[in-house]
Structures are given as structure tokens and as C-alpha cells.
Amino acid sequence: MPTLRIDNAEIITMNGEMGVESGWTLLAVDGEITYVGPVGDAPALEVDELVDGSDCLLLPGFVNAHTHAAMTLFRGNADDMELQPWLEEKIWPVEATLTEDDVYWGAMLGCVEMLRAGVTCFADMYHMPEVGTRASIDAGIRARPSGVLLGLLPNAGDMLAKAEVFCRDHDEAGDGLIKPMLAPHAPYTCPEEMLRQVIGVAGDLGVPIHIHMAETDDNVQWSLENYGARPAEAMKQVGLFDVPVLAAHCVHLDEADIAIMADEAIGVAHCPGSNLKLASGIAPVAAMLAAGVQVGLGTDGCGSNNNLDLLQEALLAALVAKVQTGDPTAVPAAAALRMATLGGAEAVFLADRIGSLEVGKRADCILVDLTAPHMYPRHNLVSDVVYSAQSADVRATIVDGCVLVRDGEFTQLDEAEVMEKACESAARLFG
Numbered sequence: 001m002p003t004l005r006i007d008n009a010e011i012i013t014m015n016g017e018m019g020v021e022s023g024w025t026l027l028a029v030d031g032e033i034t035y036v037g038p039v040g041d042a043p044a045l046e047v048d049e050l051v052d053g054s055d056c057l058l059l060p061g062f063v064n065a066h067t068h069a070a071m072t073l074f075r076g077n078a079d080d081m082e083l084q085p086w087l088e089e090k091i092w093p094v095e096a097t098l099t100e101d102d103v104y105w106g107a108m109l110g111c112v113e114m115l116r117a118g119v120t121c122f123a124d125m126y127h128m129p130e131v132g133t134r135a136s137i138d139a140g141i142r143a144r145p146s147g148v149l150l151g152l153l154p155n156a157g158d159m160l161a162k163a164e165v166f167c168r169d170h171d172e173a174g175d176g177l178i179k180p181m182l183a184p185h186a187p188y189t190c191p192e193e194m195l196r197q198v199i200g201v202a203g204d205l206g207v208p209i210h211i212h213m214a215e216t217d218d219n220v221q222w223s224l225e226n227y228g229a230r231p232a233e234a235m236k237q238v239g240l241f242d243v244p245v246l247a248a249h250c251v252h253l254d255e256a257d258i259a260i261m262a263d264e265a266i267g268v269a270h271c272p273g274s275n276l277k278l279a280s281g282i283a284p285v286a287a288m289l290a291a292g293v294q295v296g297l298g299t300d301g302c303g304s305n306n307n308l309d310l311l312q313e314a315l316l317a318a319l320v321a322k323v324q325t326g327d328p329t330a331v332p333a334a335a336a337l338r339m340a341t342l343g344g345a346e347a348v349f350l351a352d353r354i355g356s357l358e359v360g361k362r363a364d365c366i367l368v369d370l371t372a373p374h375m376y377p378r379h380n381l382v383s384d385v386v387y388s389a390q391s392a393d394v395r396a397t398i399v400d401g402c403v404l405v406r407d408g409e410f411t412q413l414d415e416a417e418v419m420e421k422a423c424e425s426a427a428r429l430f431g
């Protein structure tokens, strides 16, 4: 039974109060946390992997609750455009020519980027999910993958049948790292009949649904015209919330929408970077949190962000909420850090496994270097990590008890090869 021990770090467990513990140690056996507490009380175990956390902060790994990992290949190719022309002219035509190799190396580049930035779990929505999932298993990162379902296409029925097979074949794949979802792209791209079919399959399989919702004001207008109701109410009427739902963006919500999101226990992936870049708006995060909505953070894909840096999203979430509300106390550092970790785990329906460092959960955690000048004099490590740390400060990334990044270097992956292969794919796609 491989045993991991992390000593000498400052620890924020995210378990209950947002305290910082010193002189604690963390033990994991077979990837499960078996002890986190004072070093003197730790059981004496023979340790296979000892990680020295001196001058580091140990945190639960970040959860990227909404992305399209293989879209790293699109990074920087078409920026500063409006959403619909960007999708219709720049993204969808190129996606139609993607090969399996492209998706694999694009997803792998995303995994490498996320692991370096302390992301240990991500919810993905993309074409050829079996290929992206192979990449995430090879990278050793935890994932909730899904194939994107576009209900307006003539082969929508085939897509759903394939997605069902994908979910069945990949549940608990990668030694439990993989938990698939079903992903109707959005209400405006999936007619009601298709949505009802997806809901039926999700119920049968017991998997959550991942969908884009209320991203733009146009989405809301479309919903009013086609359903006679705003997106949250419309989706409730269709029965979408009869199964667990992870809704990305949720920018344009009114009070009644927020009440529905809270009542129905919807997971929300707040994606401030993408929403700002596409001028979609600013999601009412402070109001959602106050209402008890399960909010996590997402980067969205690299076409609209342009990176997979979840710590940057935590900073943005805290900052834009203050400007939006005119209240500098809105979304304090502790709330932002919670959204990046435990809130994300709740939003993707994995809080029973990850999101905090406590006995019985999987050992998904990171060490953040505290020795850079911007981390002194350390008055408040919660503030420091949200407002001052950079993802480049992540020194170690551990998923399921496996040390994937140690001292800033990958232990198993050939990072240079990943970047080279992804560049070859991008060169072919964009000629």
C-alpha cells in the first residue's frame, strides 16, 4: 500500500473554519487521506513517498469546474471578437477538422498547464471525450469529462447514443479518477425534445449534466422568446433539474433565478475571465453565495480566457464582485479560495471525494511556495494566496496520492514533448 506523507507545511484544510495550521502533517494510504493533524499525534507508518513542505502552504488542489481542455490549440488564434461570430467563424469550422491526435495533444497540453497551476480536477466538455479522457488519465489528473451534444445537428441522436456509451465505459476509469457527465451544450443549441432525452439518459445512468446557461443577455432573450421564461425557470420546466446539473457561466440571473439555483442545488461554474473577455457580463456571485448556491470557478476554454489558471479566476472573482456591487467586502479572499477548492468540488458533485483535506477524502493537494518576495511578510495566508500568489508559485501537485509535480518539475510526464506535439497539431489546423 503506497503511503505518502507531507511534513512541515502550513496547512489550510478547507475543513470547517478557514484556519491555517502549523506543525501538522498529512498522511495518505493508497491515495486516501488517513491522517491530517499535529505531527506528534501522527501514526507511525512506513512511508514510501515523503514530501517536505517546508516554506510551503499545503492546500486542497484547485477544481476547474468548467473548461474545454483541448481548446488550448486555439489559444491566441482569434481574440477580441464577439461570441457568436467567434464561435461560428473561428471555432466551429476548425473543430470540424479535428483529428484524434489533435484532441489528445490539445487536452494533454491543457492537463500539463493545469497541473503546473495546481489544478487537480477539471470538468470538461468537448468533442471526442474518450480521447481527451485518455489524455487526462495519462496525465494522472482527476476529471469529469463529457462529450458536447449539439441538438441542432442532424446526427444529434447518434451523439447522444455515443455519449451514453462513453459514460458507461468510463465510469471510475483511470483507477477512479474519471467520473463522466452528459453535456448538452446549451438550451439554445439543444431543442427541448433533445434535452428531455438527455435528462432521461442522465437519470438512467445516474450521471450529472454539464451545460452552458445564461452566459449572455442574448441567451436570456432567446429563452424568453422560445420558452416564455428565463433560462433557469425554462430549464426547471423542462425537467433539467430532476438530475444534478453543473451550469457554466450563469451571468444573467435575476433574484428568482438565483432562488431556483439554490433550491435545485445547481452547481455553478463561475468563469469571470471568459465573461470579461467576451463582454458577457459579470455573474452575481455575491448574491448566489448569499443564497447558498454551490459556486465553483471555471476557466472556460483557452479560446476565451486564454489560460487554464484557476488561481487567476479566484483573484478575478474576488475583484470583479467588488466593482459590480460597489462593496469592497463582497467575495472576500476566504470565499474566493473556497470557490477554487471545496466550492468547485461541490459544483462538480465530487465533494464526497475532494475539495478539502480531511480523513476519508482522496489526497488531491498542492504545495504553494511561500518564499517569493510577494509572499512576505505573511500577515494572512488566505489573503496572500488569493491576492498575491501566482500559479507559478505552485511547487508540488498531488492527485490521488501521486506526486505528479515535485519541486516544480513533472515526475512522469515529458512536458517538452507535450508542447511540441500540441504545436504540430495547431500548425496543421491553422495552416
Ligand SMILES: [Zn+2]
Binding pocket: 066, 067, 068, 212, 248, 300, 301
Ligand atoms: Zn464553455
